[in-house]
Every structure is written in structure tokens, then in C-alpha cells.
Amino acid sequence: MMQIFKNPNYKFIPNRYYGFAFSILLTIITIVSIIAHGGLKYGVDFAGGTLLEIRFEQPINTATLRSAFRNIAVGNVSIQKFGEGYDFIVRFESQMATSAESTSTQIIGLLNQEIPGNPAQLVRIEMVGPRIGKELQKNAILAILIGMFLILIYVSIRFDFRFGTAAVVALIHDTLTTIGFISITNTEISITTIAALLTLIGYSVNNSIVISDRVRENLRKMLKDSVPDIINISINQVLARTILTAFTTFIVAFMLWLLGAASIKDFAKVISFGIIIGTYSALFVGAPLVAEWEKRFPSRKRRK
Amino acid sequence: MKYGKLKFGIIVVLIILGLWALYPTYQLYNQMPKQKQALQQKIANAVSRDDSMRLALEQSNLSEKEASLHRKALHLGLDLVGGMHMVLEVDKSKLTKEESQDATDRALAVIQNRIDQFGVYEPVIQKIGGDRILVQLPGVDRERAKGLIGQVALLSFHIVIEEQKANDLMKKIDNYIRLANKEDTTIGDQGTFLSYIVTVDRSDFGVEETDYPEFSQMLAQADTIIPAEYQFLFGLPEVSQGRRVRKLYLLKKDPEMTGSAINDARPSPYQGSDPNLANSWIVSLRLDRKDATKFASITGRNVNKRLAIVLDNVVRTAPTIKERISGGEAMITTGDVNPDRAKDLSIILRSGALPAPVIVSEERSVGAALGADSIKRGVQAGLLGALLVIIFMVIYYSATGLIADLALVVNIFFIMVVLAGFRATLSLPGIAGMALTIGMAVDANILIFERIREELRAGKRIRAAIDAGYARAAVTILDSNITTILTVIALYFVGTGSIRGFAFTLIVGLVINILTAVYFSHFVFDWITTQFPSEKLRI
Numbered sequence: 001m002m003q004i005f006k007n008p009n010y011k012f013i014p015n016r017y018y019g020f021a022f023s024i025l026l027t028i029i030t031i032v033s034i035i036a037h038g039g040l041k042y043g044v045d046f047a048g049g050t051l052l053e054i055r056f057e058q059p060i061n062t063a064t065l066r067s068a069f070r071n072i073a074v075g076n077v078s079i080q081k082f083g084e085g086y087d088f089i090v091r092f093e094s095q096m097a098t099s100a101e102s103t104s105t106q107i108i109g110l111l112n113q114e115i116p117g118n119p120a121q122l123v124r125i126e127m128v129g130p131r132i133g134k135e136l137q138k139n140a141i142l143a144i145l146i147g148m149f150l151i152l153i154y155v156s157i158r159f160d161f162r163f164g165t166a167a168v169v170a171l172i173h174d175t176l177t178t179i180g181f182i183s184i185t186n187t188e189i190s191i192t193t194i195a196a197l198l199t200l201i202g203y204s205v206n207n208s209i210v211i212s213d214r215v216r217e218n219l220r221k222m223l224k225d226s227v228p229d230i231i232n233i234s235i236n237q238v239l240a241r242t243i244l245t246a247f248t249t250f251i252v253a254f255m256l257w258l259l260g261a262a263s264i265k266d267f268a269k270v271i272s273f274g275i276i277i278g279t280y281s282a283l284f285v286g287a288p289l290v291a292e293w294e295k296r297f298p299s300r301k302r303r304k
Numbered sequence: 305m306k307y308g309k310l311k312f313g314i315i316v317v318l319i320i321l322g323l324w325a326l327y328p329t330y331q332l333y334n335q336m337p338k339q340k341q342a343l344q345q346k347i348a349n350a351v352s353r354d355d356s357m358r359l360a361l362e363q364s365n366l367s368e369k370e371a372s373l374h375r376k377a378l379h380l381g382l383d384l385v386g387g388m389h390m391v392l393e394v395d396k397s398k399l400t401k402e403e404s405q406d407a408t409d410r411a412l413a414v415i416q417n418r419i420d421q422f423g424v425y426e427p428v429i430q431k432i433g434g435d436r437i438l439v440q441l442p443g444v445d446r447e448r449a450k451g452l453i454g455q456v457a458l459l460s461f462h463i464v465i466e467e468q469k470a471n472d473l474m475k476k477i478d479n480y481i482r483l484a485n486k487e488d489t490t491i492g493d494q495g496t497f498l499s500y501i502v503t504v505d506r507s508d509f510g511v512e513e514t515d516y517p518e519f520s521q522m523l524a525q526a527d528t529i530i531p532a533e534y535q536f537l538f539g540l541p542e543v544s545q546g547r548r549v550r551k552l553y554l555l556k557k558d559p560e561m562t563g564s565a566i567n568d569a570r571p572s573p574y575q576g577s578d579p580n581l582a583n584s585w586i587v588s589l590r591l592d593r594k595d596a597t598k599f600a601s602i603t604g605r606n607v608n609k610r611l612a613i614v615l616d617n618v619v620r621t622a623p624t625i626k627e628r629i630s631g632g633e634a635m636i637t638t639g640d641v642n643p644d645r646a647k648d649l650s651i652i653l654r655s656g657a658l659p660a661p662v663i664v665s666e667e668r669s670v671g672a673a674l675g676a677d678s679i680k681r682g683v684q685a686g687l688l689g690a691l692l693v694i695i696f697m698v699i700y701y702s703a704t705g706l707i708a709d710l711a712l713v714v715n716i717f718f719i720m721v722v723l724a725g726f727r728a729t730l731s732l733p734g735i736a737g738m739a740l741t742i743g744m745a746v747d748a749n750i751l752i753f754e755r756i757r758e759e760l761r762a763g764k765r766i767r768a769a770i771d772a773g774y775a776r777a778a779v780t781i782l783d784s785n786i787t788t789i790l791t792v793i794a795l796y797f798v799g800t801g802s803i804r805g806f807a808f809t810l811i812v813g814l815v816i817n818i819l820t821a822v823y824f825s826h827f828v829f830d831w832i833t834t835q836f837p838s839e840k841l842r843i
Contacts, residue, residue, distance in 0.1 A: 001757075001843070002700050122671065125446075129665035132391065135433075143798035147791035154787055195733065195795060195803050199740065199810065202791030206784035210751065213780045241754040248696065248750065249743030252689035256739055259685035261678035263383065264736050271740070 005240050012283060013232040013291045019284030023173055026277075030180025040179070043188035046137050048130035049093045052107070053123040053262065059085030060118060068114035082262050087123070089262065124263075140194040144175065147201050155205070159212045162290050162299070167208040170286035174204050174278050181273045187266055196270035203249070204278025207242050208286045214238045215287070227298070228291040235287055246279040308834075311827050319714075322721040328376035329724055336370055374425045378724035380442075381731030381805055383670050384679050387442040388449055391666035393435065399660050407659040408435045415439065415662075417655035418452055422648070436665070446669045452648050454664070456616050457657040459563025461602070461634075462555040464610035464622055465534060470509070470554040473534070474498060477526040484525065497522055504544050504551055505580065513541055513548035533557050537612070539619045542639055553619050555612050560602045563615075567592050567632075569653035571646035574637065585646035587636045587653065596632025604628035615649075678732050686739035690716075693746055701753050704843040707832070708749035711825040715745045718816045723809065733806035741813030744788075748821030752777040753843055766833060766841045774826045781821055785814045 012019075034040060044051040062081050065088055069077045080089040111120045128136075148168050156164030175197060182193060214234040222230055253275060256268035343363055350356045382389055394411045396404040408431060415437060416429050428440035441449050465473075478497040500519050504510035511519045516538075523536055530536070539551035568590040574581045591599055603611070603625050612622040613636050621637040638645045694712065697705035719738055723730060756773030764772060789811055796807035833841070 001702075124670045125667060126669075127664070127667040129391075132666050139798040143794050146798075147794040150790040150794060151787050154783075154790060158783055191799070191803055192733065195799065195806055198791050198795045199788075202788035203744070205787045205791075206747070209784045209787060210780055213783065237758075238754075241750050244700070244750045244754070245747035248693045248746045249740065251692050251696070252686070252739050252743035255689035255692065256682070256685045256736060259681060259688065260736070261681045261732065263678065264682060264685075264732055267733065267736055 003240065004243060005236075008236045008239050010236060010239070011232065012235045013228045013288055016284070016288035016292065019288055023177075023281070023285050026177045026180065027173070030176050030183065033180055033183040037183055037186070040183060041186060041188050042133075042137075043190035043193075044091060044126050044128050045190045046133045046140075047093070048128050048133040049091060051124075051126040052090045053125075054088050054090060054108070054111070055121045055123050056086055056088075056115075056118050057121075058118045060115065061085060062088070064115065065090075068111055071110075071114055087262065136191065140191075143194070143198055144201065147198055148172070151201070151205050155209070155212070159216060160299075162293050163208070163212045163215075166286045166289040166293070167205055167212070169289055170208055170278075170281040171201050171204060173281050173285050174200060174274060177277045177281075178270060178274045181277075182270060185269070187269065190266065192263070192267045193270050196267045196274065200271060200274035200278060204274065204282065207246070207279055207282030210238050210242060210245075211235055211282060211287050212290075215290075227294040231287050231291045231294075235283060239283075242279060242282065246275050250275045308831065312831070315824065315827065319717075322717060325721050325724050326378070328373050329378040329720075332370070332373040332377040333380075336373065339366060340370075371425065376724075378720060379426065379727060379729040380679075381729045381734065382440060382442050382668070383732040384676075384730065385443045386670050387440070387444055388446050388667065388669040390439045390450075390453070390664055390668075391432070392437040392439060392453070392662045393665050394437075394659065395661045395663050403659065408437065410659045411662060412437050414457075414655055414658050415453055418651050421651045421655065422449075422452055437662070448644065448648060450664075452652065454662060455652050455658070456661050457652045457655075458616055459566065459653065459657070460559035460614050461561045461563070461599075462535075462537075462557075462559050462612045462614055463606055464612050465554040465556065466609070467507070473530065473554065474501065474509075476529060477522075480526055480529050481522055497526070501552070502547070502549065504549050509552040510544070510549040511538070511552055513550060516550055537614060537617060537619050539622075540639075551619065553612055553622060555614070555619075559614075560611070561595065561598055563589070563653070564657070566590070566653055569650040571643055571650050581637055581639060583641050584637065584639050585641070585643045586638060587646050587650045589634045589636065589653065591632035591634070593632070596630070599632055599634070600628055600630040679735070682732055682735040682739075686735060686742065689739055690742045693742060697746060697749070702842045704753060704829075704841070707825050707828050708746050708753070710828060711749060711820045712742060712745050714824055715813070715816055715820045716742065718820070719809065719813050722812045722816065726808075726812075728808055728812075729805050730809070731805040733803060734809040737806045737809035738813060741810065741817060744814070745817050745820065748777075748781045748785075748817060749825060751780055752821065752825070756841075757843055760841065760843070766838075769841070770826075770829055770833065774822065774829075778822045781818060785818050789814050 062079050062085075066077070066079055069079070069090065076093055078091045080091075082088065108120055108122050148171055151171065152164045152168045154164075155167050178197060178200060181187075182189065187193065211231075211234060214237055215231055218225075218230045218234050218237075219227070222233070225233070250272060253268050253271040256264055257272050260268055343359065343366060347356070347359050347363070350359055392411075392415075394404075394407045396407055399407055412429065412431055419427050419429060419439070419441065422444075424441050424444055426442060428438060430438050432438045439453060474497065481497045497519075500511055500515045500522075502510050502512060520538075523530075533556060535555050535557040537553050537555055539553070541548055541550050543549075566589055570588050571585055572588050574584050574586045606625050607627060608625065610622045610624050612619045613634060614620065615636070621635070636649065638649065640646065690712065694709045697708045699705070701708065716738065719741065722728075723734075752773050755777045756769050759769035759772045760766070792807045792810045792814070796804055796811070799807055
């Protein structure tokens, strides 16, 4: 029989302050990164603007494409290369293509003049007006808040308020840290990354639930132990499955990140990172928070 | 095993039902392309007229079959089959308060009508957020669709001013522009109005396409000296004697008639005598009886003059009136040998004019090639991930891992079935969602197997350990899946388009996940341990 942990007995709760300190450090890194990058990088979905995905018949380098675009003059252009130089994503701030007579076709035509002998093909275009972007931004924040609130309610009903609160604090931690990851890796905030964040919120809480479930069971069985001890024992008991479940989902997300198409890569990247941070926070933030709370303000039931 | 045969029966029936539900999907995406290709080949090789007729019939049968499969099969999203997603807003700036009240609804009806006639499978046309229109058209050519939707389709008939008068006016404008630009030495002598004008088709005025922007600026500059009852309008860009030009017309500003009462508009091949238009397509217009009478009197009064047919401020055609036209028939030339433009234009004319121009405030289009490529890569990545998970489960839980793997396969199968059953749309994020459910599906089995191991370690017998494992883990699985479902529901309600598809796929996956983990894998586990009783459980 294969087993990753044989009777683990790690001291999660006694060492909880290291975990807290590390998480605070992560949060500081997040904030510093966001400030250093001059805020988050919003994609076309939120900032408005135009995104073109272009495919060339022969590979070219980013500099050639950039100078071609300088002559076409559509304003500030950001160019991202995919793979060996056949595929590019080009973004600019203006919302062209607002009329039926579309500028994107003209741009492709001009590109073909600028870079002769290597026909470009428009693979995808996304154009979002500024008003829609604002609304989307509001909706995304709303979705994240509603998602967390629903979890708080559900976990509070199924377990108790302390578990619910701790789980949500862990989730806020995950969300912030993942946003930090998004900022550090210079990833754009798009609808897709928001979807990834929300999926993570729903998925990460599973780890907290598995632990809470075991704590609840042990509270009934081990009447003599203190709550923090029970929490520590419980974490160790479910440690293997917490790691294993995260691992299998991580494999799939990671494969999508590695091999998926351009439009799915960001999503998979955020999910992959989030799974790791979500597992960490369940072990080092969520459950230890409940222990801390119990130490300072013991709940009435267990008070001796 | 209690009710073992019954449970087995239920599972078999469900799988058969599932296969039956997925068969049209298989036909549509696997067999249909091959059949279409074979037919295209035959059409290309056809020699006799009879052959062509027979094959044309065959082709229409095949597309009918395709349409019926589309109604039953799993839908692929825009990002997979290619197509466009647009959010439109009606430009109300020039409408009165009264007109703008129901402008969006009227625009919606007109666009709906146009798209219905265009023949797109499963279009989405709906009003969102009060005054916006969402249009999703899978598998269409972007330029064509935009032309179809964006045209206001205001049609009017104007008398063309005689050449002599037009010449005089242009000379006047030329003088005016020269005077106005006298100080501006950068323009010089060639910057005059008349020098831009070329002759097209022997008798028409025209402007070269490259000069068009500058020329229209001059026209605007000279606006004050153009008599109020006249108006300069251009034709469509066209190629004449190797140059790209636009014809220029001087028209009476007030239309003789507007095209609000077009009875019918049909594409047809040009049959007149103009050699420039040979082989090209036109749109034949038929006017209402009332308008036909009016048309007859207008043409009667203006014999030997030219009548311009103007669509959205562009002169489409300006034939000379040879005699009084009483039948209420007119035509718009397209000058295009490809019938598509004539076809689209007749659709637009039949469905009436938009109340005002529409602005595209959001657009997402995907070429079909990218779609095929993303499916391939997404599916490959998902499958590879699944394969790794499957191998891992067998390594870690040995033979028991196979049960989880079987549950995983069943899980994916039923997600497809449910998606097809709900006629949901599978988009690229949806594939990501499905891939993620693969990861999450084994989570449930890991929870169960770990629990069984624990029970075994506590000294329970195999049978009791399995039952206890499933019973205890079921609660945890339920709790953890429900929280995920809750957040994904939040995502579904605030998301749009493909995000909704993703959220829906994930919700379906999670629900099926609970069922396969708690019931299906339990059943298989029980069945195997009863069939092959053993003292030791390889887990």
C-alpha cells in the first residue's frame, strides 16, 4: 500500500504563528507588487479596447510586428507572442470596429503591406466599449463577494460560525494572494481570470470543509482533549487526502496551463497557483485561526 | 448485495439512454463533415446538367438533415466553431424623445428578422440591460454578418441633376476652395477641387479611392455654397479601368420617394445591356401598389433624366429613365459576380429599416480555424491530465484505483449527456470546466478510499469498512461539492456568454460527481467485492 504520510504528527497549531507571519508576508508582497506595477493590469474585458489574435504563415519576431504597428498607428499597442512566433495577441486601447465597416480588416490589410510575403490572418477579435467594462468590473466584485457570503452562510449552518468565518478568512487570503500572483506574473485581469478566482473560492473551501468535518467528528469522540489539540490531530488525520485531492486537480489544471490554447492558459495558470495556495491556507491559516479563536475565547460548550 | 440486480439494471438503462442522447452529436460532428466533403467532391466533378440538378437536390437534403441534427446535438460555442458575439446599442442621438422610446425594440425586431432570413443555426438575439442587443451568430463570416446587421437600410429615390448644372456648381466650388486656401501654400495648385474629379464609365463623375477622404473634406468645406436643394453623394467603391474609384453624384436633396413600402426584394442575375454589369447580380425591387402608382408618375415626369437609388446615403445605382415605369419594379445593381451581396441586400431591404444606426459596443469574433485548434489543444490537454490522474490513482490505490477511474469515465460521459440533453453550449472555458471536474471527480473517491483505509486500520472487516467509508465520506463530499456549486452559481448569474457556459458545465459536473462518487462507485465496489471475495483489500 502506498501512503504519502505514515501517521503524521506535524505541529500545525503550535507553530501557527509562522503560518500567520508567512501569510502576512504574502499579502505584503501582493500589495507591493500591485503598487510597483502601477495597479492591476486590466484586460480588454474590463478596461475596454480591442484585442486581435493574429496568425502568420511564417514565424516573425515581436519587434518586426511592433514596428509594423507603429506605421499603422492605432495608438498604444501591446504585443504578446505565443509559441514560436506564428501567433500573436495584439491589444490597443481604442475601440475600433465600432461601425459596420470594420477597421480590423483594414488593419490586416495594412499588416500584409507592412510585412510582405507573410500573410497574416485574423483569428479572433475582441472589442469592448468602456461602459460595458465598468459594469463587468462591478459584477465581478459582486460575484466574488456573493460567493464568499454564500460560503460563510453554508459553513456556518453546517458547522459553526467560527469555522465559517475562518474558512472565509482563508478564502480572502487565497484571493488576495492569487491576485498577487496575477500581478507578479503580469497576467491580465479578464473575465477568464475572474472565473478562475471564483472557481478557486469554491474549490479551496473544500479543504477547509474536510478538516472542519474531521474536527467536528473528533470533538464528539475526544472529550478530554483541548480544542486546539483536537484541531491539530484532525489536520494530521486528513493531511494525506487534503494533499492528494489538491494534487489530482492540480495535475489537470497544470496540463491545461502547459498545453492549452492561448485563451485558456491564463485561466489554467491562475487555477494551478490557486490550488496550491488554497491547500496551504486550509492547513496553515483556516484551521489554525479556529484554534486561535478558541484559545482566546473558548466556546461555551467546551468551557470546563 | 441488496437490490444488486435492480441497481445494475438502472445503470445499464442510463448508459443506453445516454448513448442514444449523444448519437446525434456524434453524427453531426463526426459523420456530417465527411458526408459534406464527399458531396462537394461530387459537385466539383459533375459533368452534365442532370448531374448538377441531382446533386443540388442531394445537397439541400443534406443541409436539412444537418439542421435537424443541430436541434438534437450538443452545441459547440462560438469560440469552438467560430462566429461572432456582439453587443449593439442603438444610436439615439438623432432621434426625438418619442422615437427613442421603443427604438431598441424596433431595432431588435428588424435585426431578428434579418438574421432569421440569413439562415444561421441557433442564433442568439436578445435584449440585455434595457437598451442593448446581444447577438451571437455561430459559424458565420464576420464581415458579412456585420454588413447584414449594421445597415440602417434607409432607401430613397432621388433625381440626378443634369451634367451641365453639376459642372457649373463644381467650378464654383473649385473657385471657392482656391480662394479659401490661398494663404495655405502647402496645398499648392494641385490641391484644387476639380483636379480630383475623374471621369468614370465615360459619363460619370468620380473620385479616386485614395483621394476620397481629402475630397470629402473639401465638400464639407464648400457646404455653404452648395444650394440647399442639392446634395453630393458617392457611390460604392468600385474598380473601373484598373483604378479604385467612387462615383460622385449631384442629386436633388428631397427624395422623390422613400423605400419604406418595398413589397419584395429578391436577388437575381443582371439581364440588361450594360457590359460592365454582365454576369453580376442585382436586387429586384417590387413596390407596393400605392407606391407603384407614385413611381409611375415620377418616372413619367422625368423621362431622360437619371434616377438615383440611394441606400444609407450611398448611391447604389442611377439608371437613366427611358420611359414611364408602371409595374412598380426597380433594381439595385451590386456589380458583384458573387450572389452573396445581392442576397444579403435583399434580406436587409425586405426586413425594413433600422430606426437609427447601431453602434457595436462589444464584439468577440473567433475564426473557425482557431476554434478547431482550440478544441484539439483543449481536449488533448484535458485528456493528458485525465490520463495522468488515472495512472496516479492506480499507482496509489492499486486495483481499487480502477474503480475511481471507471467512475471518472462514467462521470465525463454523463456530463456530455446532460449538456446535450439541456442543449447547453460547450465552449472553450466549458472544456476547461470539464477538465477541472476530472480533477475534482477523483477527489471524492480519494476521500472515500482514505476513509476506508482508516476504517480498515481501525480493525473493521472489509465489508464494514467499505460501507462505513462511503457513509462517512458521503457527508463530506456533499458539503464540499455544495460550497463549490454555490460559488459557481454566483458566477453563473453575474457572468455572460462563455462564462455562463463554463459555470453550467461545472455545476453539471459537480452534481454528477456527487452521484457517481456516492452511488455508482459504491455499487461497483460492492459488486466486485461480492464477486471476488478476498481476505485482503488492495487499496
